[in-house]
Every structure is written in structure tokens, then in C-alpha cells.
Amino acid sequence: MTERLETYFQSQRETHLAELQRFIAIPSISSQPAYKDSLIQCAHYTADLLHHAGMEHVTVLETGGHPIIYGDWLHAPESPTVLIYGHYDVQPPEPLEAWHHPPFEPIIRDGKLYGRGASDNKGQIYLHIRSLEAWLKTTGHLPVNVKFLIEGEEEIGSPRLLPYLETHLTRFQADLVVISDTAMLGENQPAVCYGLRGLVGFRIEVRGPSTDLPSGGVYGGAVQNPIHALVQLLASMRDEHGRITVDGFYADVIPPTPQEKAALAALPFDEEAMKARLQVKELFGEKGFTALERAWVRPTLEINGIVGGYYGESGKTIIPATACANVTCRLVPNQDPYKIMQQIEDHIRTHTPPGVTVTITEREAARPYVTPIDHPAIQLAASAYESAYGTRCYFIRAGGSIPVVETLSRLLQVPVVLMGFGLPDANVHGPNEYFSLDNFDKGLRTLVYYWRHLPDVWKKKSW
Amino acid sequence: MTERLETYFQSQRETHLAELQRFIAIPSISSQPAYKDSLIQCAHYTADLLHHAGMEHVTVLETGGHPIIYGDWLHAPESPTVLIYGHYDVQPPEPLEAWHHPPFEPIIRDGKLYGRGASDNKGQIYLHIRSLEAWLKTTGHLPVNVKFLIEGEEEIGSPRLLPYLETHLTRFQADLVVISDTAMLGENQPAVCYGLRGLVGFRIEVRGPSTDLPSGGVYGGAVQNPIHALVQLLASMRDEHGRITVDGFYADVIPPTPQEKAALAALPFDEEAMKARLQVKELFGEKGFTALERAWVRPTLEINGIVGGYYGESGKTIIPATACANVTCRLVPNQDPYKIMQQIEDHIRTHTPPGVTVTITEREAARPYVTPIDHPAIQLAASAYESAYGTRCYFIRAGGSIPVVETLSRLLQVPVVLMGFGLPDANVHGPNEYFSLDNFDKGLRTLVYYWRHLPDVWKKKSW
Numbered sequence: 001m002t003e004r005l006e007t008y009f010q011s012q013r014e015t016h017l018a019e020l021q022r023f024i025a026i027p028s029i030s031s032q033p034a035y036k037d038s039l040i041q042c043a044h045y046t047a048d049l050l051h052h053a054g055m056e057h058v059t060v061l062e063t064g065g066h067p068i069i070y071g072d073w074l075h076a077p078e079s080p081t082v083l084i085y086g087h088y089d090v091q092p093p094e095p096l097e098a099w100h101h102p103p104f105e106p107i108i109r110d111g112k113l114y115g116r117g118a119s120d121n122k123g124q125i126y127l128h129i130r131s132l133e134a135w136l137k138t139t140g141h142l143p144v145n146v147k148f149l150i151e152g153e154e155e156i157g158s159p160r161l162l163p164y165l166e167t168h169l170t171r172f173q174a175d176l177v178v179i180s181d182t183a184m185l186g187e188n189q190p191a192v193c194y195g196l197r198g199l200v201g202f203r204i205e206v207r208g209p210s211t212d213l214p215s216g217g218v219y220g221g222a223v224q225n226p227i228h229a230l231v232q233l234l235a236s237m238r239d240e241h242g243r244i245t246v247d248g249f250y251a252d253v254i255p256p257t258p259q260e261k262a263a264l265a266a267l268p269f270d271e272e273a274m275k276a277r278l279q280v281k282e283l284f285g286e287k288g289f290t291a292l293e294r295a296w297v298r299p300t301l302e303i304n305g306i307v308g309g310y311y312g313e314s315g316k317t318i319i320p321a322t323a324c325a326n327v328t329c330r331l332v333p334n335q336d337p338y339k340i341m342q343q344i345e346d347h348i349r350t351h352t353p354p355g356v357t358v359t360i361t362e363r364e365a366a367r368p369y370v371t372p373i374d375h376p377a378i379q380l381a382a383s384a385y386e387s388a389y390g391t392r393c394y395f396i397r398a399g400g401s402i403p404v405v406e407t408l409s410r411l412l413q414v415p416v417v418l419m420g421f422g423l424p425d426a427n428v429h430g431p432n433e434y435f436s437l438d439n440f441d442k443g444l445r446t447l448v449y450y451w452r453h454l455p456d457v458w459k460k461k462s463w
Numbered sequence: 464m465t466e467r468l469e470t471y472f473q474s475q476r477e478t479h480l481a482e483l484q485r486f487i488a489i490p491s492i493s494s495q496p497a498y499k500d501s502l503i504q505c506a507h508y509t510a511d512l513l514h515h516a517g518m519e520h521v522t523v524l525e526t527g528g529h530p531i532i533y534g535d536w537l538h539a540p541e542s543p544t545v546l547i548y549g550h551y552d553v554q555p556p557e558p559l560e561a562w563h564h565p566p567f568e569p570i571i572r573d574g575k576l577y578g579r580g581a582s583d584n585k586g587q588i589y590l591h592i593r594s595l596e597a598w599l600k601t602t603g604h605l606p607v608n609v610k611f612l613i614e615g616e617e618e619i620g621s622p623r624l625l626p627y628l629e630t631h632l633t634r635f636q637a638d639l640v641v642i643s644d645t646a647m648l649g650e651n652q653p654a655v656c657y658g659l660r661g662l663v664g665f666r667i668e669v670r671g672p673s674t675d676l677p678s679g680g681v682y683g684g685a686v687q688n689p690i691h692a693l694v695q696l697l698a699s700m701r702d703e704h705g706r707i708t709v710d711g712f713y714a715d716v717i718p719p720t721p722q723e724k725a726a727l728a729a730l731p732f733d734e735e736a737m738k739a740r741l742q743v744k745e746l747f748g749e750k751g752f753t754a755l756e757r758a759w760v761r762p763t764l765e766i767n768g769i770v771g772g773y774y775g776e777s778g779k780t781i782i783p784a785t786a787c788a789n790v791t792c793r794l795v796p797n798q799d800p801y802k803i804m805q806q807i808e809d810h811i812r813t814h815t816p817p818g819v820t821v822t823i824t825e826r827e828a829a830r831p832y833v834t835p836i837d838h839p840a841i842q843l844a845a846s847a848y849e850s851a852y853g854t855r856c857y858f859i860r861a862g863g864s865i866p867v868v869e870t871l872s873r874l875l876q877v878p879v880v881l882m883g884f885g886l887p888d889a890n891v892h893g894p895n896e897y898f899s900l901d902n903f904d905k906g907l908r909t910l911v912y913y914w915r916h917l918p919d920v921w922k923k924k925s926w
Contacts (some may be wrong), residue, residue, distance in 0.1 A: 031774075031775070031777030031778070031779070032777065058916070059539055091779060092773065092775070092777075092779055094773065094779075095675070098674065098675070098784075104574070104874075106839075112505050113906050128569070137866070143909075156777060166666065183681075184681060197575065197679065197683075200781070201778050201780070203776065203778065208741075208743060209741040209742065209743055210741055210742040210743075211561065211741075211890060211893050211894060211895070212558070212561070212890075212892065212893035212894065213741070213892070213893060214862075214863060214891055214892040215763070215765045215767060215793065215862075215863075215892075216660065216758075216789055216793060216861060216862040216863020217646060217758065217861065217862050217863055217866055217887055217891070218732070218737070218754070218755060218758045218759075218862060218887050219749050219758060219862065220660075220758055220763045220765055220793050220862050220863075221705075221749070221754075221757035221758045221761055221762075221763040221793070221862065222737070222746055222747075222748055222755070222757050222758040222862075223741060223743060223746055223747055223748070223754075224743070224745075224746075224747035224748075225765050225766060227697075227766040227767075227788075228489070228701060228765070228766055229771050231694045231697045231698050231766065231769070232698050232701075232703065234691075234694045234698075235694050235695050235697075235698035235699075237696075238695075239689060240695065242684075242687075255528055269681070274681070274685070277673075278671075278672040278673055278674075278676070278686060279672065279673040280671060280672055280673075280686060280687070280818055280819075281817075281818070281820075282818050283685055283686055283687075283818065284685075284686055284687035284816075284817050284818035285684050285686070285687075286684070291681070291684075291685035291686075292681060292685070292815040294684035294685050295679075295680070295681045295683055295684045295685040296681075297681060297859065298684050299684075300683045300684040301692065302678045302683055302688050302691070302780075302782055303688060303690040303691055303770050303772065304678060304690075304772075304773055304778060304779055304780060304782075304783070305771060305772035305774035305775070305778070305779065305781075305783070306690050306694070306769055306770065306772060306774060306786065307769065307770050307771075307773050307774035308556065308766075308768060308769050308770075309766065309767050309768035309769060309789070310557060310767055310768040310789065311768035311769060311770035311787060311788070311789060312494070312495075312555070312768070312789075313666065313824075314494030314495065314555075314619065314826075314894065315494070315664050315666065315767060315768075315789045315791070315826050315827070315866075316494070316554060316555055316557075316767055316768065316789070317664070317722055317765075317766075317767060317791050317863075317892060318892050318893060319765055319767075320768070321893075322765070323562075323769065324774060325690075325774070326773065326774060326775075326778045326779070328678055328778070328780050330678065330679060330683050330684070338911035353747075354744075354745055354747050355743055355744070355745050355746065355747035356743075357744075361776075363777075363778050364778070372491075398679060398680070399677075399678075399679040399680050399681055399682065399683050399684065399685075400677060400678075400679020400680055400683075400780075401679060401780075423817070424680055424681050427674060427675075428675070428680070429676075429677040429678075429780060429781050430674050430675035430676060430781060431674060431675065432674070450536070459841075
């Protein structure tokens, strides 16, 4: 990195961190209608960030939902065009009582910036904006052409992005997509992510009697209890060893190759350390696979939430009228979320206990995605990390889903490079989410290296 | 009934109903610490009711919990002494949104008085107070001696009543206990209840990882999900036909005799009408028993409430740190709640899935109870109903539990007569609880008949 850039980053560090904290302080919870105004406020804040960084044509695009932010800089005619994708919306912060500091009052402590969205994705998209601003401020130009696409509905499955992209594809056309919304392998263990799991999310609602009933009277024993029915239905979907028992669920799974299994086994992943960190006596899941394999190359079906009846500590002797559960499946190549959803609906239909009615509401769907590990744009990302971190970069997959990755790759017909700067224990969907300041600093330098060398890679491109 | 009493009830009806509404308006929710002051207010309101009705020695007895109200009238030396038990505490009203009118703003509509506690138990204990007041106001005396014991912890299992009774037994000694806290068979279908189920209630808490985790990352598939573990554990306790699969659960059950089965079958209970009322396609439960048998003479294990993770409609892709469920078993003679609890704990210990820790908290326990159906005090109750309702009275059992019934009978060594004036569909633990004004009116007249004739029955007593 040039001395001028280094000096710039150092001189601006406090200003940047303060600005990122203001970004995080906006409670842009896309899944909760009550926060609609905050989403709009956050959209405009994001647009201002792009504008002040030197991006042109900055626009808040109306989609019918939370807006998309666009901005570009297109004055490097010989160089490739990179589409940088990110999102300004965040997950709900609940349970609030588990946060040691309010989720929307970000605070820096022990080298970590705490707050909802600190890693996912405000901190990471902020690195992109500032890495480019630094180039522009210190040299007056950029080594690549860039377009920003920052949406506000990633955490609810990007429902309006696909239709919007389909009708405005030209605006976003690029040679490559770069996204920083994943985790590295660990502290000072940089990693390029070359695969993501897909997702299908749904809600099961079980209805029994028209009203809550006393569990005594003439009812307890005489009518089906919706919680029992739901519990039985959910238990029927997974065996005691963690294998999903929905017919056909694994039929299309492409198992990891021996080479990939070997590569996964070679990663410095410590199951004992994970157990200690999570305070569990043992890890758990499908037999015959390591924890990393289960999390990255095997599909899952997880109950994310369940509610029914009176769950206060004091108890209440009722048979409730309804019970609900939220479930998501993580999918791997070559599973199709719509086919999986159909298999689950079939399973529910054939396993619904008597005496209740079950309603299934599909909530989100995303296809799994893998980029070829030997793609030059992926290999360059590894070099960029190694330059900034001074240590070996790993190639990993991720257990999470970024629905837009597969969508962008398919629509634009270009590869997607996932350069994450989060950490596995950064609590990205839980309480006390944080962003490591070490990754804030090294992330800026990683990206600067990447922009500098991308044109050379592109000149030699042979894919 | 004497003309003077009839005239008295008619002239006082509006005053009585208004007073009962003020009684119901006090939110005496014993299970929620936030309502402690309301419980105290309600205790004093109850004491005032007794005092104004002409009871003597009215006292608010401190127990360390919600107080017990005592009052007596003991000036009929030749007559038996009746202990009238009731409770001024109520169940929580949640879910509030299911009430068509606020639960603590009672309202009369279409011959029904709506409000939490209207039937269970404020309306019914109120009938006792007013039936005796009417005697005293119109004649200056009572045909029997009476003692009132009105507690404030029935809905939380009467935890302080047993120790209090054990140390103050003389004060409550009587020849007979009368309780109105059960339901009749239906509208204008009076019934004496000669048996109650027992109860054991507990809470299961499943703990997994130390914090909520994303269902992606390196976690989804790698660690046990506490909701899955809870669901699997709960499903293991009941088979698909509704039979409880906890080892030894049915071992001590005394099955209904052929005569009792015949008597139950002869009751005008309409399963089709129940289905229609509850809006369910079918009733459900143990094979080989009718709905009434399942509700009255068979034990159950019901999940009353469950909660874990994020259960909002929008979803959240997490593996939660914990999941909880409240469970109660209804027990029949000769099941022992403590033995059943031990069997359940053993079951949970041997069925706990790997990767989680399970905590069981026992909440309440009550033994089942049956009074001999041919006891003269029971038979007189049937005559009293028939006199007031002008129709046949049935002998029934009930699926619910009034923990104090077995306690009072055992400690005082006397029979307990259950003369209920509730209705099966009065929503006593659910939203829109009500008390039928028809039963308000006929209940007063039933009780007056009972007090008048009890001394005669006692003179002839041969038990």
C-alpha cells in the first residue's frame, strides 16, 4: 500500500469509526414494520456516505419496499467494472435483555465495536465505501470502475431485489461482483468464501379448538392439544441423530469431494474450542461428518422459534387454541429450495396429527451457490488478505445464506467474490454482535490491495 | 323457598350483580407478582362482603402469601357446621387480544356476566355469601352453622393453605365441606360433582449454546438446537394416539367400573355438539375410551405452553440458546402426584438428547379425589338442584383439579360436596370467561334449599 493511503487511513480512523457508529445507531430492522422510518433514514444515510466518498449518480431507488441505494464511479475505461453489493438493514435485536449494552447505541470496548449490524453488514459495507474514498481522496481516481448496490431487505430474503434487477439489469451490469458479508475463519485467520448454503424458510401454524380451553373440565384428554400436535410434527422431521427425515430431502445433495473433505479437514478449526466457547458438553449433528462439514456442505432443518399457550414461569392449566413454529432449512448444491419446500409440505400433510388444522406459510427461499475455487478473482482475494494480514489465507465455505449471491451471479452472468471481514463468534444474528477493529483496519488495506491489482488479473483473464 | 326469600332475591338482584361486577373488576391474578396489591385489595373486598352479609369473626389471615379470608356464623347448636371453601384469586387473562371486552371490566350481555373470574370462582363464592345473607336478612338466623374459608392462591396450587390448615385446624373444623367451583353438565343440566382429577405441574427448560447463534455460520448442523431437543423430548412422552409413554404412568390408575362407565355413557353428553362448539373436525385421545371418560376418569399429560427462539411472523435465522415448556398432568385415583413426577423426571433424564442440559422445576401437585356417590350430603345436593332447576340432576366427575378438596377432606376427615354452577363452555381459564345469570339466579335458590334441608339429613345420618 502506498504511504499516502496508509497515512490517510490513520489520520481518518477516529472520524471513520465515529461515522460507522452513527450508521449502526439507526435501527434499520427490515422485518419489523414499526421500523419503516428508520429504514428510510438509514437508506439516506447510506446514500450520503456514498456521495461524500466521491461516488456519482447516487440514487435512492424506490422498490415498493425498503429502497435500494445506487452509486457509481465509471472513469477507468481500460479496467473491469466491479459491482459491490451490501445491505443496510439488520436483524431484530431480541432478546434485548441478553445485550450488555443497547444494540442501537454502539460502543467500542476491547478492540470491538458492539452493536446490531456492526458486522452484518454495516461495518463491512462501510469498509468498501472508505477504501474507495481513500483512493479518490489521495489520487483523484480509482483503479477500477465501481457500482454500489446496497439494499434494505437482505435480512428478510431480498423479496424486491430480484424483480427490480430483472427490470433494471443494465444499470447494474459489471464484470464481477464483490461482497463482504461473511466471516473469516477466526481472528487473524483470513479466508475467501467460495460457497454459501441456500435457504428455505417457513412458518407452521397449528390450530385446534376455537379458543384456549382449561386442561380440566371436559376437555383435557378429549381434544387434541395443538402444542402436542406441533411438537409431534416437528419431531417427525428429524431423527434422534440429527438426520432430516423428510422424504427426498437429501436426494439432490452433491456430497463434498474427497479433495474438498481433505481441504476442510486441513482447516485450523478446533471443535474443542467451539464447545468451550458455546459452553456445551458436546457438538451434535449427522453421523459421519465433521462439525464443519455439517455446517458448510450438509443441509439442515432448524426450528428457529416456537410459541404456544402460556409459557410464563407460573404456568396456566390450558389447552391452547394455536401453536406456531418458524423453521428454516439451509441447503447445499444441488438442492432446489422450491422442491424442498414441496417435500416438506408433503411431509406435513401426511404427518399432521388428527384434530388440528395446519397452515404453512413460505417466507423466503434462496438457492445455494459455489464459485470455482480456482477463479483468478478468488485467488487475487487470497493474495489481498495475505498482503494485509501477513498470514496464510484459507478457502472456506459458509453455512449461512446470502440469497442475493446466487441471484446476482445468475442474472449478471458473472462470478461473485465473497471477501468477508466478520468473525465466527461475532454474534451476527444474536445479542452483542460486534465488529473487530483489527478487521476494520486490515479490511481497508485488503480491499485497497484488491482494487489495485484487479486490472492486472483482468488483462490476463482466461475464463 | 319461602316467599320472603324469593322477594328478597328479586329486590336485591341489580344490587347484587353490580356488587359482583366490582368484585370481578379487581385483577386478583395470584400467579403474577405485579398484582400483589390487587390481591390484597380483593382480600379486603371479600372480607367486607362476608361482614355485610352478617358473618362474624371476619378476619384477613396472613399466610406469608396472599391472605386467607375467614368468617363464621355459629348460632345453630343443634345443626351441622358447614365449611364453605372458595377462592378470590383468578387465572391470568392472556391472550388479551382474544377477549371481546377487557377481562377486568365486567359486562352483562345476553344473560351472561363476562369477566375473568366470573365463574372461577368469584361468581360462585358470591352465591354462597348472598344465599346466607338472604336467610339472615329475612329470618334473623341460619338453619346451619357456617364457616367461610376463601383463599387467594387456588390458581397457583394453594401452596400456603396446607401448612396453614395444619397449624390452625380447629378454627376450620366442620361436619361437611361445600364448594362451588365446578361446572354443571350444561345449560339447565345441573350436576353434583363427586370426583376431581389430581394434578402435577412442572416446567422444562432446555439450555444449549450460551447465546443465540446464527443458523448459518459454522453452527447450523454442528450444534444441538434446544428447540429440537425440547420437541423431541416432549414428543417422546406421548404416542401418536394420545397415550402417555412415561414408564409406569398408568400403573396405579383405578379404571372406571362397568357401572361407572354405564353411568357416564348415560349422561346427555353430545360429542358432535362439542366438536361444533370447539370448531374441530374430530375429538382426539386415548383409544378405547369416550371423550368424557378421557376427560374425567383417565389421566393426561398436556403441554400448556411452549416458547423458544424468535417466534415472530417475520422469522429470524437463529439457533436459540434456550427453550421452555410448561406441562401439567391430570391424575385420577389412585395416582400419586409425587410418584408421577418422579417417573417423568426419570423419563426426561433417560430421553434428554445430546448437546443440551435440561432443568425440571416442579410447580404444583394435588391428589385426585372422589366422594362416595351415595353419601346423603351428595344426594341432598341433587335434590336441591332439582328443586331450583325443575329438572333431573346428574352425578358427574370433573376433569379439573381443586387441590384443596383432597386436602380439606383428609385434614378434617369429612366429606366434600361439590355443587358447581359454572358451565362447561364458560371459558374459565381462557378468554371471555362468563357466568350465566340463569345459574346466578337458580344457584341462589339451590343453596337456600340445601341449607334448609341439611339439618334433617344430618339428624338421620348413618355414615
